[in-house]
Amino acid sequence: MLLCSACAAPGPIPPPLKPPSEDSTQQLLHKSALFNSPAISLKTPDEHILAVNAEMRYFVNEQVPAALSPRARLRYLSDALVRPSLLGIEYQPGVTQSAADTFANRRGDCLSLTSLFIALAREAKLDAYFNEVSVPPSWELLSDNRSAIYKHINAVVELGNGQREVVDFSVDIYDYRYPQKRVSDDIAAAQYYSNLGVSALHNDNYDDAYLYLRRALHLGPEEAYIWGNLGVLFRRGGYNSEAELAFSQALSLDPEESASLSNLARLYRSSGRKERAKQLEQVIASRQRDNPFWHYSRSRAAFERGDYAQALNAIKRAIRLDKNEYRFYQFAAVIFRSQGNTDKYHEYGLKAAHAKLKQSH
Incomplete structure (x- = not known):
């Protein structure tokens, strides 16, 4: 874990893409029949990733003296989380869980560990929130000529008098110079469901992948990368029209969404629209040269x-x-x-x- 005081030039813009209509993109969230998924209402509530149980409350009460200053409470909590004789949490990429499950299993990815920290920090009356960091893709994130957009997330604690500290559980990933921004609990939950959706997709479980991704987009409809993930699901399922809509929506929200740009170019080429594919491929090649x-x-x-x-x-x-x-x-x-x-x-x-x-x- 890193405690520190506390952020790429855009590439060429892709050729003009006609933004899909709002109705058409909303329809993408009502395609349960394509994946044999139950038509669950998007408004159905579920347990939030920050939900705290009795065991977690007891842990905070035992390990973080309430009478201390905010900075001292932060230090006590941080030490209790990482000390092997206490909770001893461990960073493990690819394991996305809620705060309660992370507390029970004592391991997880950056989102899982950050969710646990924020849930416990708020229980300790600390002003903590999610901080999204745009991490440049490195070689570990690239395979089979495909790139991934990695949304790293950590926590920020406001200590008063303009002082704050960043709490990060993956020291080798975070750099204070990377672009970063505060995000809401719902956006963090959207990333949680997106991660679960991608995991299900990798396991060829398209039914669950669709349910997770539609939940993610209900919570974060402006998150371009999640629309891109949904496009990959449709493409894998053989639903090219829906995939094209999803990729186009991702790029209309963020023209820099490189994964969607690459996927859309491949879709164009595989469907015979070679000129459109070539236009996008030229943009991709230019971005790669400058990256x-x-x-x-x-x-x-x-x-x-x-x-x-x-x-x-x-x-x-x-x-x-x-x-x-x-x-x-x-x-x-x-x-x-x-x-x-x-x-x-x-x-x-x-x-x-x-x-x-x-x-x-």
Whole structure:
């Protein structure tokens, strides 16, 4: 967990896409029959991700003295969460749970751990809220020539007198320089259901995926990436017209939604609309050329193939585009070491250390 005091230039705009009508996009949330899903009302209430049970209340009462200052209460709570002899929570990517389930299982992804922290912090009378961080995609998030938009989330605690602290449970991901913004509890819940929907989609459970994604869009109808996820579900199910609507809606909300742009280009090409596909592909190629993290991903892929020359060319391009990212220097050092170039290995190792130190300040 990281406690610290507390945020990409947009790429080319895609060719004009006709925004779908509101009626047509709303109809996408009433397609249960396509997936043999029960037609549950979107207004049906469910237990919120921040719900607190008696055991959680007891934990706060025992571990966080109420008479302390907000900053001291924050420290007590943070220590109780991570100390192995107390709760001992662990960060585990890909495990999305509610605050109560995370408390019981003591592990989860950034959203799960943040939800647990916020639920307990509010129980300790701390002013805590969700903070969404736009993390650049790295090589771990790219596979099979497909990119993913990663919505990292952490917490901010207001301590009074203009003081605040960021609480983050994945130190290797968060950087205070990344664009970030406060988001509501409902938007965090929308991300929760979107994560569950994507997990169900990966397991080919289209029925549950649809129920989760429609719930996510009910809570966060302006979240472009969730419309993109819904488009992937329709595309996988063979419903291309619905998929095109969902991808178009995502891009109408956010022209920078690169995953939807790539998916729509593939849909156009597979359906014979080659000119439209080509237009989008040109935008995608331009964005990739100007994205240092894309070159970083290419370097990692080349390195895994044993092509050290190409890996070095790609990582040097990434460094030219962003001279402040320590991971680029770090990986360049790894490549030089594999080539047996000890001098360059030490040179880039030092550059990585200096860049990381500069970021920390």
